[in-house]
Amino acid sequence: MKIAIQKKGRLTEDSLQFLAQRGYEFEDSSELIVDSRCGRAQLLKIRDDDIPAYVSRGVADFGIVGKNSLLEKSEKLNWVEEMDFAQCRVVIAVPEGSGLNSLQDLEGLRIASSYPAITKAHLKKRGVCAAVIEVKGSVESAPELGLCDAVSELTQTGRTLKEHRLVEIEEVLQSSAVLVSSKFDSL
Amino acid sequence: MTDLIKPEILKGTRDFLPEEKAKRDYVMNKIRGIFESFGYDTIETPVIEYAKTLLGKYGDEGSKLVYSFEDNGGRNIALRYDQTVPFARLVAQYNQELPMPFKRYQISRVWRADKPGKGRYREFYQCDIDLIGTTSLMADAEVATVMNRVLSGLGFQNFEIQFNSRRLMNQIFSELSIGEKTVPDVLRIMDKIEKIGAEEVRKELRLFLDESIVDRLLDVLLMTGSNAEKLEQLSAFDTTEVQRFLETAAAYGVPEGALVFNLSLARGLDYYTGIIFEAVLTDVEIGSVAGGGRYDNLCAMFTKQEISGTGVAFGFDRLVLAMDELGLLDSVKLNAQVMVMNFEETLSESLELVQELQAAGVNTEVYMESAKLSKQMKYADKKQVPFVVIYGENERDSEMVTVKMMKSGKQIEVPRAQIAAYFTGFDFAQL
Numbered sequence: 001m002k003i004a005i006q007k008k009g010r011l012t013e014d015s016l017q018f019l020a021q022r023g024y025e026f027e028d029s030s031e032l033i034v035d036s037r038c039g040r041a042q043l044l045k046i047r048d049d050d051i052p053a054y055v056s057r058g059v060a061d062f063g064i065v066g067k068n069s070l071l072e073k074s075e076k077l078n079w080v081e082e083m084d085f086a087q088c089r090v091v092i093a094v095p096e097g098s099g100l101n102s103l104q105d106l107e108g109l110r111i112a113s114s115y116p117a118i119t120k121a122h123l124k125k126r127g128v129c130a131a132v133i134e135v136k137g138s139v140e141s142a143p144e145l146g147l148c149d150a151v152s153e154l155t156q157t158g159r160t161l162k163e164h165r166l167v168e169i170e171e172v173l174q175s176s177a178v179l180v181s182s183k184f185d186s187l
Numbered sequence: 188m189t190d191l192i193k194p195e196i197l198k199g200t201r202d203f204l205p206e207e208k209a210k211r212d213y214v215m216n217k218i219r220g221i222f223e224s225f226g227y228d229t230i231e232t233p234v235i236e237y238a239k240t241l242l243g244k245y246g247d248e249g250s251k252l253v254y255s256f257e258d259n260g261g262r263n264i265a266l267r268y269d270q271t272v273p274f275a276r277l278v279a280q281y282n283q284e285l286p287m288p289f290k291r292y293q294i295s296r297v298w299r300a301d302k303p304g305k306g307r308y309r310e311f312y313q314c315d316i317d318l319i320g321t322t323s324l325m326a327d328a329e330v331a332t333v334m335n336r337v338l339s340g341l342g343f344q345n346f347e348i349q350f351n352s353r354r355l356m357n358q359i360f361s362e363l364s365i366g367e368k369t370v371p372d373v374l375r376i377m378d379k380i381e382k383i384g385a386e387e388v389r390k391e392l393r394l395f396l397d398e399s400i401v402d403r404l405l406d407v408l409l410m411t412g413s414n415a416e417k418l419e420q421l422s423a424f425d426t427t428e429v430q431r432f433l434e435t436a437a438a439y440g441v442p443e444g445a446l447v448f449n450l451s452l453a454r455g456l457d458y459y460t461g462i463i464f465e466a467v468l469t470d471v472e473i474g475s476v477a478g479g480g481r482y483d484n485l486c487a488m489f490t491k492q493e494i495s496g497t498g499v500a501f502g503f504d505r506l507v508l509a510m511d512e513l514g515l516l517d518s519v520k521l522n523a524q525v526m527v528m529n530f531e532e533t534l535s536e537s538l539e540l541v542q543e544l545q546a547a548g549v550n551t552e553v554y555m556e557s558a559k560l561s562k563q564m565k566y567a568d569k570k571q572v573p574f575v576v577i578y579g580e581n582e583r584d585s586e587m588v589t590v591k592m593m594k595s596g597k598q599i600e601v602p603r604a605q606i607a608a609y610f611t612g613f614d615f616a617q618l
Binding site: 107108109110111116120123124127129130131132133134146147 | 613
């Protein structure tokens with residue numbers, strides 16, 4: 001059985017702990033493919049963005065990935081279980097003192113996001129037309145650099161937003177880790 | 188001075204202005220895309236054919252409705268009346284060149300010298316697929332699958348693909364000792380059951396069938412229950428064809444509820460020989476939106492070779508009407524997404540901007556004259572262009588572009604260098 005988890009990041013520690021609770025323990029290793037101590041499972045350490053594709057294409061039987069990445073990729077997968085770790089939210093935030101107070105105020109403006117699909121779907125649902133500009137990283141600095149008027153980004157504690165003097169005006173998604181399997185497998 | 192000609196068109200023909208045409212094209216392109224996703228190719232046949240090719244193929248009534256005339260060279264010519272006869276002619280003519288089985292779709296105009304009325308036109312579109320050169324039930328199941336894919340792909344949520352088997356009905360007719368000569372009349376009357384009700388059908392059948400036979404026939408026609416329950420009740424007959432058809436369609440992804448075994452479905456024409464279809468929308472009163480079935484000997488008039496096939500024709504006008512009624516065409520837009528205003532002083536810079544947006548995939552036009560602002564805005568409004576871009580001298584100096592959202596009237600400034608990224612970030616279907 002192959003299980004894909006995030007190589008290094010927010011979900012890694014909790015994912016390993018979750019697997020350990022179910023009897024799958026792995027040696028700490030810099031290898032990207034690690035066998036479990038019991039020999040029944042193999043861990044694939046990959047970029048979290050790639051996990052949905054690895055699982056849907058059957059390269060991994062299971063994957064542990066944030067709901068945010070899952071919904072952004074829209075791969076067809078079995079959601080086995082939503083878990084209670086790696087909780088975070090995708091929110092829309094604007095610069096302090098910008099005078100923008102609600103989603104409606106963003107009509108026609110530029111929203112930078114590394115979650116363009118989720119953001120567009122949310123705007124559509126709320127009936128607001130805005131330009132969603134895809135940015136891969138350091139999204140929070142995009143407004144002060146003049147690239148956008150607002151951001152739609154992942155936040156856990158709100159610290160990064162605060163550091164960039166951004167204020168949340170809308171919640172787009174509540175996310176946590178999800179255990180997924182390819183359509184053909186089940187636990 | 189010559190007299191002016193009154194601008195008008197023939198009754199039963201239609202002009203479509205951009206808004207209506209955009210909706211029709213949207214529907215047509217969607218349907219075409221679904222046909223193509225199953226590997227169907229399309230063909231084209233001439234609008235005019237030798238009259239002898241078309242005449243005599245549509246029964247006495249039909250032949251009267253074929254537009255025919257003598258051309259300038261004295262040849263007898265007829266206008267395409269449907270897509271099937273020219274297709275049969277083409278298959279007979281190019282048989283050696285075509286792969287068999289041959290799958291083709293065709294969406295084109297046909298003409299009928301009919302008396303125009305509500306929903307009855309002299310010129311209209313037909314929209315068919317045919318799959319010929321095989322008797323495999325795989326083909327019948329594929330036609331059902333295409334029907335399901337088209338209807339759900341167009342956004343309909345409540346529809347039924349009703350089907351029946353001519354082969355099975357023939358078994359039933361013969362069991363009830365209904366003679367071959369009577370069958371066409373029985374089919375014709377069966378066809379009316381939806382319209383006139385079971386009791387009227389009973390009365391009409393009684394004119395030439397015994398009461399006991401009529402009772403037994405109606406028991407079959409009015410059979411209720413799930414597809415499986417109906418098959419169960421028909422266990423005295425050979426129902427392998429229907430069973431295999433249902434299994435294959437299910438394996439091809441047609442959901443169970445979408446296919447409804449309707450034993451009263453007749454589809455008039457005695458031309459059908461196997462599984463027949465008719466699709467109805469259950470939430471719009473518009474009649475059937477597609478129909479077809481298996482036929483033997485498509486090209487009998489043109490060649491001795493027997494070519495069996497199956498196919499379905501979609502009622503294009505009805506589909507468009509139903510979609511419009513259900514609001515499924517509300518997001519269809521006219522083509523221009525951005526109009527750049529024309530100012531004499533900044534025309535060349537504005538044209539650069541236009542090209543940049545066009546290259547980025549944003550449908551962009553420039554106003555033709557450096558007219559007053561209000562006149563340019565009025566044009567954009569009438570054309571329903573969602574964004575107007577202003578790049579005048581002020582904008583050039585500040586390296587900003589002013590964008591006006593026409594619906595809300597809101598004005599925004601966007602850096603000149605970001606304008607393409609800005610517009611490609613919008614979901615235009617939403618505007």
